[in-house]
Amino acid sequence: MTRLTVLIGVLVVGFITLTSTLFTVQETQQVLITQFGQPIRVITKPGLQAKIPFIQNVIAFDRRLLDYDSPGEEVILGDQRRLVVDSFTRYRVVDPLLFFQTAGAAESGIRGRLGSIVSSALRRVLGNETLLAVLSAERTRVMADILREVNGEARRFGIEVTDVRIRRADLPEENTQAVLTRMQSERERVAREARAEGAEVAARVRAGADRERTVILAEAQAQSDVLRGQGEEGAIKLFADAFQRDPQFYQFYRTMQAYREAFGEGESRFVLSPDSEFFRYFRDSTPVPLTPNPVLPNPAQAPAAAPNPAVTPG
Structure with missing residues (x-):
């Protein structure tokens, strides 16, 4: 046992x-x-x-790639703009002996120092850049500069930084409202310019249309006056020919027209002497001899309203 x-x-x-x-x-x-x-x-x-x-x-x-997320921090850019930057870093341990001598046995010992290195590199590089460079295609060059500086500092701790990226880049809360107000003012200015240009084009189109309308009306009025003059000329010539063929009948016809216009409404009043020439055909009922086969004017060609004839002595 x-x-x-x-x-x-x-x-x-x-x-x-x-x-x-x-x-x-x-x-x-x-x-x-x-x-x-x-x-x-x-x-x-x-x-x-x-x-x-x-x-x-x-x-x-x-020996794999490790990630380190840096907390968001406010950085002053080269154009004096303030920007809240949130970044992350990827690194690997390439020299365990140097890492042990500088950061200790635990990998968590390097995170605080790595955060300081990344923060310092961000402030140095972004302090020489403008907001447009950070938010445009030049961001790749900016990140390469940050990576080069971070990697140069990190090698002293036995690590190699393979990538540094800006996850978010936001304006501080106190500046956001000012930027939004400025953007709104800019959009309103562009809208006012667009409305002014539209009003100018509308006024130009409206003026052109009014000018064309005036020209068309003037040409139509001129053509109407020409046609009216030609018609009146024909009517006057026709009445003149008819008056020359039978003056007595023409005088009677014009007198009858004057009676119709004077007494048509039935409420006309005249203050005339009994022997006035206007009532000549009421006093003298002797028939007037007519010229055989008189040529009378065509009523369709006569004007609608002929002037009242002057009172002719009987």
């Missing part, structure tokens, strides 16, 4: 010693071996490795 106990104890001690001696390095890891707190060697190849048990310790570092 005593031998069995001793054998079991030897096996247990052997197992513990073996597990403390052998260790595995993963493909995503790189290992630093320390002895009494002092670094001894660095192992970067994956596989089964060995160390002195109980004396040497294994510190593993991730």
Whole structure:
């Protein structure tokens, strides 16, 4: 029983010693071996490795890309604009020994220093750039300058920064309203200019239409006057020919027209002497001899309203 106990104890001690001696390095890891707190060697190849048990310790570092999100901070640009920048950084540990000597065994020890490096680089580079450069296609060049400065500082800690990006770039809250007001004023100015140009074009079109209307009316009035003059000329000539053929009948006809216009409404009043020539045909009912086959004017060609004839002595 005593031998069995001793054998079991030897096996247990052997197992513990073996597990403390052998260790595995993963493909995503790189290992630093320390002895009494002092670094001894660095192992970067994956596989089964060995160390002195109980004396040497294994510190593993991730060899993959790591992310660090910087909190948003206010930066003053080269044109004195203020901008709240929210960035992130991607890095990897390339020198475990230097990383252990400068930042410690934990990867969290580098985050505070990396945040200071990124913040300083952002302020230096963006302090020489304008807002338009940060928000335009030149942003790629700006980020390359920031990456170069951050990487130059980060190599002192055994890490390599592969990328620095600005996730968001916003104006401070106190400046946002001013910018929005300025944008609104600019849009209103553009709208006023557009309305003014539209009103100018409308006035020009309206003036052209009024001018064409005036020209068309004037030409129509001129043509109407010409036609009216030609018609009146024909009517006067026709009446003159008829008057020359039978003057007595023409005088009678014109007198009858004057009676119709004077007494047509039935409410006309005249203050005349009984022997007035206007009532000549009322006093003298002697028939007037007519010229055989007189040529009378065509009523369709006569004017609608002929002037009243003058009173002719009988």
